[in-house]
Amino acid sequence: MTADMVRELATAARLAARALAMVVPEVKNRAVTAMADALWSERAAILSANAVDLAEARSAQHPSALLDRLALDERRIEKMAAGVRQVAALPDPVGEITGMWRRPNGLLVGRMRVPLGVIGVIYEARPGVTADAAALCLKSGNAAILKGGREAIRSNRVISNLLADAAAANGLPKGCVAFIDSVDREAVSHLLQLTGLVDLIIPRGGEELIRAVQRTSAIPVLAHDKGLCHTYVDEGADLHMAEEIAYNAKVERPGVCNAMESLLVHEGVATLFLPQIVRRLQEAGVEIRGCPRTRTLVQGIGAATEADWDTEYLDLMLSIRVVGSFEEAVAHIAAHGSGLAEAIVTSDHSRAMRFLREVDAGAVFVNASTRFTDGGEFGMGAEMGISTQKLHARGPVGLTGLTCEKFIIFGDGQIRDSSK
Amino acid sequence: MTADMVRELATAARLAARALAMVVPEVKNRAVTAMADALWSERAAILSANAVDLAEARSAQHPSALLDRLALDERRIEKMAAGVRQVAALPDPVGEITGMWRRPNGLLVGRMRVPLGVIGVIYEARPGVTADAAALCLKSGNAAILKGGREAIRSNRVISNLLADAAAANGLPKGCVAFIDSVDREAVSHLLQLTGLVDLIIPRGGEELIRAVQRTSAIPVLAHDKGLCHTYVDEGADLHMAEEIAYNAKVERPGVCNAMESLLVHEGVATLFLPQIVRRLQEAGVEIRGCPRTRTLVQGIGAATEADWDTEYLDLMLSIRVVGSFEEAVAHIAAHGSGLAEAIVTSDHSRAMRFLREVDAGAVFVNASTRFTDGGEFGMGAEMGISTQKLHARGPVGLTGLTCEKFIIFGDGQIRDSSK
Structure with missing residues (x-):
């Protein structure tokens, strides 16, 4: 034409x-x-x-x-x-x-x-x-x-x-x-x-x-940039809830932009939480790439490289990092997130509210799966897409x-x- | 740097x-x-x-x-x-x-x-x-x-x-x-x-x-494009009000983007309205450029060329056009307006509401001067500028x-x- x-x-x-x-x-x-x-x-x-x-x-x-x-x-x-x-x-x-x-x-x-x-x-x-x-x-x-x-x-x-x-x-x-x-x-x-x-x-x-x-x-x-979504499991989180949310965010439909690509776990719960979630994810066919501390807590998983923290797998793959604090989790998300959707699992009200305020993304979740990032799920009816830009929409x-x-x-x- | x-x-x-x-x-x-x-x-x-x-x-x-x-x-x-x-x-x-x-x-x-x-x-x-x-x-x-x-x-x-x-x-x-x-x-x-x-x-x-x-x-x-603002004086408008609004929109501060650059007048009121407003504008030093019908009704004013309808004078100058209908006025505005601010002076409720809906501009006025297009005047406090784009703001x-x-x-x- x-x-x-x-x-x-x-x-x-x-x-x-x-x-x-x-x-x-x-x-x-x-x-x-x-x-x-x-x-x-x-x-x-x-x-x-x-x-x-x-x-x-x-x-x-x-x-x-x-x-x-x-x-x-x-x-x-x-x-x-x-x-x-x-x-x-x-x-x-x-x-x-x-x-x-x-x-x-x-x-x-x-x-x-x-x-x-x-x-x-x-x-x-x-x-x-x-x-x-x-x-x-x-x-x-x-x-x-x-x-x-x-x-x-x-x-x-x-x-x-x-x-x-x-x-x-x-x-x-x-x-x-x-x-x-x-x-x-x-x-x-x-x-x-x-x-x-x-x-x-x-x-x-x-x-x-x-x-x-x-x-x-x-x-x-x-425009709709890539979706590099995190789930952060906070110290003191309900670990059963965290497991359900993390599993859902990764496995339910791994090829879409609101699926989880990186799991961040507070060191205070990592020992209890990680072996169990990793086993369940592996049973679902997920390939895990962990930080050094993750690999100490769970044997036999691959090492995450720096590039993994910036990779949207869109597949049954997941990077996992143990963090020392809430602040470290928020900083990791600021450095690596694509601004589409981010979630915290926590029982602490103050950290829940801080996460909502401090994480800069189109959708910020407390105690729910990032998979809900969708016009229909938000009650807006059909959607034209998910904008990862800040202007207009x-x-x-x-x-x-x-x-x-x-x-x-x-x-x-x-x-x-x-x-x- | x-x-x-x-x-x-x-x-x-x-x-x-x-x-x-x-x-x-x-x-x-x-x-x-x-x-x-x-x-x-x-x-x-x-x-x-x-x-x-x-x-x-x-x-x-x-x-x-x-x-x-x-x-x-x-x-x-x-x-x-x-x-x-x-x-x-x-x-x-x-x-x-x-x-x-x-x-x-x-x-x-x-x-x-x-x-x-x-x-x-x-x-x-x-x-x-x-x-x-x-x-x-x-x-x-x-x-x-x-x-x-x-x-x-x-x-x-x-x-x-x-x-x-x-x-x-x-x-x-x-x-x-x-x-x-x-x-x-x-x-x-x-x-x-x-x-x-x-x-x-x-x-x-x-x-x-x-x-x-x-x-x-x-x-x-x-961005803030130019301001090519019109005032349309409708058939049956209160001509005293129309005169005050048109005079204010042109003369109060001609060098700004929300000042009027073109005046559109319905043929049903042109004979009564135009001689009076033109005299008053001329007394304030405004140079008038009229369409052929305007020049028949008021002697001794210059002719508007096609370019005048697209010119932001930012000065004591004004183009005037007599239109045969409300629709013609709206079509003129769609063709020549810059989308900053447009006004109608009318007594007819249905045309007032149609003007609000049909004119595509950042600010659409009924019976008021386009000069009010300003964050402070709208009650929003100080402004960063006036956007003539549609996206975001x-x-x-x-x-x-x-x-x-x-x-x-x-x-x-x-x-x-x-x-x-």
């Missing part, structure tokens, strides 16, 4: 976004529900496009993890449609007045939540993101420009076309779901330069994709993360006199 | 920021008040440094506007100190819990307001910004890295040193007010690459400075705009089961 073609698409999306911002919730909900219906009723077309994508990916000898992310079947399409339906059911964030106050001169000043405008979503092999991202953008009043991975181009083309048709047939402005139908990387570069037309770029995928987008985008980026990004607040002011003729 | 020197400064600021985030409000308030005291007690040193800056700027034949911004006297230092004292008196945003809710599994999920970390402020000739920016950053728990214009280097050096000393002597961590003591532009380029050490860059100054920072920064930027940026929210989660042993 040429730069002009991408610009044309974005210009149409910008126009659509202006109209979309005014659409009342019930029309948006009807349209998003129709999108979910279309995914299911057109499943044969989706599956046949997906079969061609899959055959090509197989013959290109892509790794099996990619093939798994790419593959659709009826059950996955059903889940995709259910996710879209769930978005339709969420409360509409647009138009919410988040505060209003009266000034001494009688002006009434308030804040109103409004859509951002046009959101570009850049992702990789999972065709489900197409439906997911479109639903979240439209429900929050934003036009979406979607650019998926080259492996999924046929699946994404079918899905985005049927979503766009369902949206337009149900009262949403034409052009509010745009798809960059191109496999070349140039198209992305063009998109990333369209300041003034596109308001936000959300990259969803691996670290390499995210870094590349951050490096080259002239448009603000809402931090932690799980739901519908409100796709909006901003403008000031609204009601007067009855007030004018300003700066000399006063 | 070499890249290593800037990095060293930022590393120290990062360490200071971690400690500063934990400082209780009363200690911060005492330190910020001490900074105000120091500005006043050390005024002789400030004035003598400023005299040298001024002499050099005069001999370099800088324009008089720059000399005016650069010049300090006792009255200006008093105002500077008063501004800092006012920041100390504002409510502390850090640690505020902005919401907390219980999940079905018993988890208590909430959001806590925390500092961003390290903020770099890049500005031009006004030495007052040094005090202002440092006070706002420290009060909101952030370390500040300050880089002023080359013309004010001696003034800024004295001011930032005395602020840093007062902060450190009153319980704030050393290094939390850092000053880039350099006149070369390279130092700024180095600063703008320090992702991971600096969390936010705020450029304060002219359009050229802001564009250059936006173009080159690898760190998120909170929009409109006047006060202390909360210098913070972010993290999720905090209280559990009692909850673990996740994704299979459910």
Whole structure:
């Protein structure tokens, strides 16, 4: 796609976004529900496009993890449609007045939540993101420009076309779901330069994709860095609770960003705690890499190198470090954490409250598993991702993360006199 | 300053920021008040440094506007100190819990307001910004890295040193007010690459400075675009009120970003309204440039070219356009407004509410002057600037705009089961 073609698409999306911002919730909900219906009723077309994508990916000898992310079947399409339906059911964030106050001169000043405008979503092999991202953008009043991975181009083309048709047939402005139908990387570069037309770029995928987008985008980026999450077991913690939480954080789903990668244990409980948790983790197939003190307390485990403290395994692997104090644990987290989610297991109220304040991360847990770091689990409904940046949105990004607040002011003729 | 020197400064600021985030409000308030005291007690040193800056700027034949911004006297230092004292008196945003809710599994999920970390402020000739920016950053728990214009280097050096000393002597961590003591532009380029050490860059100054920072920064930027503000006088508006508001928006302080640059008048009231307001504006020395219909209704005014609709005069100049409908006014604003502030004068409730919803700007006014677009006037206390971007902070940026929210989660042993 040429730069002009991408610009044309974005210009149409910008126009659509202006109209979309005014659409009342019930029309948006009807349209998003129709999108979910279309995914299911057109499943044969989706599956046949997906079969061609899959055959090509197989013959290109892509790794099996990619093939798994790419593959659709009826059950996955059903889940995709259910996710879209769930978005339709969420409360509409647009138009919410988040505060209003009266000034001494009688002006009434308030804040109103409004859509951002046009959101570009850049992702990789999972065709489900197409439906997911479109639903979240439209429900929050934003036009979406979607650019998926080259492996999924046929699946994404079918899905985005049927979503766009369902949206337009149900009262949403034409052009509010745009798809960059191109496999070349140039198209992305063009998109990333369209300041003034596109308001936000959300990259969803691996670290390499995210870094590349951050490096080259002239448009603000809402990014999701890696998840290097710790669980710290404090002196005096309930060790049964600590074991359950640590085991859950590592084993329940090791390949996701909110899984634990490093376990920190206070020296006062390490002798009692470590042999038991290590045995249980090893039984679950976890490879352990310990600091020297860990290796003294538990025989037969590998040594953690400096690099281990900064490694997101995303796998059945765990580094363990014994710390001399609460402060040492907090300092380790400050040095090595990625700011996604951190947890303490403790019985001490004061240290629980200090951990909440002193640990700088999107989600800070007391006595619960970092695995709960998720928009759905937090009660925000579906999420667009988990932001590890501090600006605009931090932690799980739901519908409100796709909006901003403008000031609204009601007067009855007030004018300003700066000399006063 | 070499890249290593800037990095060293930022590393120290990062360490200071971690400690500063934990400082209780009363200690911060005492330190910020001490900074105000120091500005006043050390005024002789400030004035003598400023005299040298001024002499050099005069001999370099800088324009008089720059000399005016650069010049300090006792009255200006008093105002500077008063501004800092006012920041100390504002409510502390850090640690505020902005919401907390219980999940079905018993988890208590909430959001806590925390500092961003390290903020770099890049500005031009006004030495007052040094005090202002440092006070706002420290009060909101952030370390500040300050880089002023080359013309004010001696003034800024004295001011930032005395602020840093007062902060450190009153319980704030050393290094939390850092000053880039350099006149070369390279130092700024180095600063703008320090992702991971600096969390936010705020450029304060002219359009050229802001564009250059936006173009080159690898760190998120909170920017203030130009202010191209409209006042739209609706059909059926109270024309006396409209006249007062339009006059105030243009004349009260024409050189600032929230002053009106274009006046839009509904054709139904143009015949009655325009001759009167134009005469009054002309008496105040305003040069008018009108659309063809404006020029038919009022004799002897210049013609507005297409470029006028996109020009921020920042001066006693005004473009006027007669529109055929409310929709035409809103479309003109969408095409030409800069998203800072827009106003309608109307008696019609439904159009008032439509204007609030349909106009996409940081501040949208009904029946009041755009000149009120200001953190102080909105009741937020002192402001760091007015953001015309949508992400993170929009409109006047006060202390909360210098913070972010993290999720905090209280559990009692909850673990996740994704299979459910």
